[in-house]
Amino acid sequence: MNLNEIIEKLKLQVLTAQDKLDAEVSYGYTSDLLSDVIANSKEGNLWITLQTHQNIIAVAKLKDLAGIIIVNNRKPEEETLKKAEEENVPLITTEETAFNISGKLYQLISTQE
Amino acid sequence: MSTENGLSKRFEITGGDFGKAGEVSTKIKEILQEIGIDSTIIRRTAIATYEAEMNVVMYAKKAELTLHLTPTKISIRVYDDGPGIENIEVAMQEGFSTATDEMREMGFGAGLGLPNIKKNADRFKISSTPGKGTALDITIYLNQAGKK
Numbered sequence: 001m002n003l004n005e006i007i008e009k010l011k012l013q014v015l016t017a018q019d020k021l022d023a024e025v026s027y028g029y030t031s032d033l034l035s036d037v038i039a040n041s042k043e044g045n046l047w048i049t050l051q052t053h054q055n056i057i058a059v060a061k062l063k064d065l066a067g068i069i070i071v072n073n074r075k076p077e078e079e080t081l082k083k084a085e086e087e088n089v090p091l092i093t094t095e096e097t098a099f100n101i102s103g104k105l106y107q108l109i110s111t112q113e
Numbered sequence: 114m115s116t117e118n119g120l121s122k123r124f125e126i127t128g129g130d131f132g133k134a135g136e137v138s139t140k141i142k143e144i145l146q147e148i149g150i151d152s153t154i155i156r157r158t159a160i161a162t163y164e165a166e167m168n169v170v171m172y173a174k175k176a177e178l179t180l181h182l183t184p185t186k187i188s189i190r191v192y193d194d195g196p197g198i199e200n201i202e203v204a205m206q207e208g209f210s211t212a213t214d215e216m217r218e219m220g221f222g223a224g225l226g227l228p229n230i231k232k233n234a235d236r237f238k239i240s241s242t243p244g245k246g247t248a249l250d251i252t253i254y255l256n257q258a259g260k261k
Contacts (some may be wrong), residue, residue: 034167035225051220056166058135062142062159079132113146 001025001112003066003090006046010044010104012069015076016091023090025066027109030055030102033110034059048098052076057083069093071098120144126166128173128195138162141180141189148182150197153212154253157233158187161251164226165191171216172196173246186235189251205231205239 004021007014014021021029026044031037033052041047043064049056052074060068067090070076076091086093094101121252122144124137142159150158162178169176173195198204205227212222231237236252 032220033223033225034220035164035223035229038163039225039229043156049220053131053219055131055134055219055221058139058163062135062163063156106124 001109003046006105006108007092007107010029010094013095014090014092015099016081017067017088018090019068019097020088020090025109028102028105028112029065047082048102048105050074050098052080054079054083056080057087057089060089061087069094069101071096071101073097115258119181120148121182122180123176124180124192126169126173126176126178126193128169128171128175128193131170134167135163137178138166144180145182145187150187150255154187154255158189159160161230161233161253162189164229165189165227165249165251167221168226168247169193169195171212171221185255187255189249189253191249191251192246192250194246197245197247198239199240199243201239201241 002021003025006025024044025046026042028048029041029045030048032049037047037059041063044066046066046069047060048069048071050071052070069092071094073095086090126137138159141162142155142176145155145158173193175192179190203209206226208224210222210224216222230251234251235254238250241247
């Protein structure tokens with residue numbers, strides 16, 4: 001399933017990298033610990049987190065993640081937005097909690113396969 | 114340095130600069146991609162260099178990272194001028210961290226950095242002198258794709 005379909009179905013807000021939304025999403029990964037994400041996320045994963053600082057972009061870039069969903073209606077910092085645009089990483093927000101959005105994404109991807 | 118044909122690059126990492134954190138690892142990843150190194154090897158190298166870089170950003174003033182690539186292996190040496198590590202055995206344990214509350218709130222300080230480096234390296238050597246700094250030697254072999 002590509003990122004665009006997920007964004008539409010889960011009613012997410014895209015803040016950056018509008019041209020990267022046709023990327024294929026391999027699965028999701030939910031974590032707020034950067035070392036955990038670096039170690040255990042897989043290429044093409046959509047990363048669900050409450051972190052909003054700029055270092056999340058380097059992690060997404062290094063692991064070739066499909067994008068980052070920031071939960072709980074939290075807003076990324078200005079530097080994070082800037083970096084996401086520079087590195088072309090889709091930053092996405094939702095008012096849902098990490099639990100809810102993970103559940104919805106899981107259901108969406110599982111029923112597709 | 115090795116007398117074999119190879120590529121050597123030197124990078125500086127600035128401690129405390131969270132704005133640039135991850136840039137050196139990203140550059141190294143791009144270099145390896147351009148050369149056409151196996152993606153599993155690149156993934157392991159990226160994890161190891163990212164963790165080494167973040168340790169410098171969090172704890173040291175500055176460090177020098179040297180990447181040396183030969184036809185058989187990737188060697189990464191990081192030498193920093195940080196506070197050093199009192200007990201390396203303890204520091205290598207998953208979950209052990211001396212990170213501040215502020216770093217932990219940012220999602221750092223999980224105590225996974227050094228263990229992540231060890232897991233992804235074929236050879237990993239760490240030496241440290243309290244008050245002087247820490248040196249890491251990371252080796253990843255090219256001809257064993259998928260070993261880790």
